[in-house]
Amino acid sequence: MICISLKELSVKGETATPGTLYLVATPIGNLEDMTFRALRVLREVDLVAAEDTRHSRKLFNHYGISTPLTSYFAHNESLKGEKILDLLRQGKSVALITDAGTPAISDPGFLLVRACRDHDLPVTAVPGASAVIAGLSVSGLPTERFAFEGFLPPRTVARRKLLHALREEKRTLIFYEAPHRLRAALQDLAEALGDDREVAVVRELTKLHEEVFRGTAGQAVEYFGRDRVRGEIVLMVGPASAQVPKETVAEALLRWRRDTDLPMRQIVKEVARQFGLSGSEVYRESLTLPDDENA
Incomplete structure (x- = not known):
């Protein structure tokens, strides 16, 4: 296996036909989950840009791929991205891979793809x-409609705020979560969306x-609170039911004030939107709230 710098690969001048950036999906666990096309592309390109060359070398060794590797990860995206663009302009072909799954999906790649589009350089997906x-x-x-929200915020306040904002979402929600934060995330989810909200947690896929x-969310809190959780996590939440639990405007104001750190002005807007009322009506209701909701 060869690891090289982009400087070593580059040549002077440009070609009339630019090279192609291939976004190649790699296994998320089981090494057999590679397509024939992905293997061919990884063997034929001039260079493979990998999130972690040490990790990718295991995949390359498994399939006997000898294409040069270079690193491309979150903290060197700008520098390496410019050099990859230069190679593409010179007619070199480059494949982008991440440690697992599809590049640019909660992994490095978005900035490079956008730069290629801005410079009219071809980009091709090799799905998997x-x-x-x-x-x-x-x-x-339900799979008919779903929304991928990426990683949940690691901090409690931000996580709760996001979950409350998604409380009435009618699509299945999909999150990534770190194993050491799963229990806290499930607790916040159960509080924000209700103990009976349907969830699925998939660990160590493939x-x-x-x-x-x-x-349910409540059952998940109990189940994953028993032992230490390990591995990669995909957390999914079922759609909100058509019947939203009823509460008064005052109760909604108190709930938002208790569970978020938003200023009252923003809370009034959110509650007004929830109930279909004018902001002035909700504001007048907010003036009647006790200073301490527990009083």
Whole structure:
């Protein structure tokens, strides 16, 4: 296996026909989840830009791929991106891969793709494994409409704020989550969306210890609170039911004030939108609230 710098690969001048950037999906666990096309592209391109060359070398060794590797990750995207653009202008072909799954989906790649589009350089997807789609397919939750929200915020206040904002979402929601934060995320989810909200948690997709949990948010809190959680996590939440639990305007104002750090002006706007009322009506109601909601 060869790891080289982009300077070593570059040549002087440009070609009339630019090279292509290939976004190649790689396995999310099981190494057999590679397409024939992905293997061919990785063997034929001039260079493979990998999130972690050490990780990708295992895949390359498994399939006998000898294409030069260079690193491309979150903290060197700008520098490496410019150099990759230069190679593409010179007619070199480059494949972009991440440690697992599809490039640019909660992984490095978006900035490079946008730069290629801005400079009229061709970009081609070589689809394959995706934890989002694989997790959804085995979740047992509705699949007709769904929204991928990426990683949940790591901080409690931000996470709760996001979950409250998604409280009435009618699509299946898909999140990535770190194993050490899963229990806290499930607790916040149960509080924001209700203990009876349907969820699915998929752990270690396609790997030896793959696990799929289906149940309510409350059941998930109990189940994943028993032992230390390990592995990659896809957390999915079923759509809100047509019947939203009823509460008064005052109760909604108190709930938003208790569970978020938004200023009252913003809370009034959110509650007015929820109830279909004017901001002035909700504002007048807010003036009647006690200073301490527990008083």
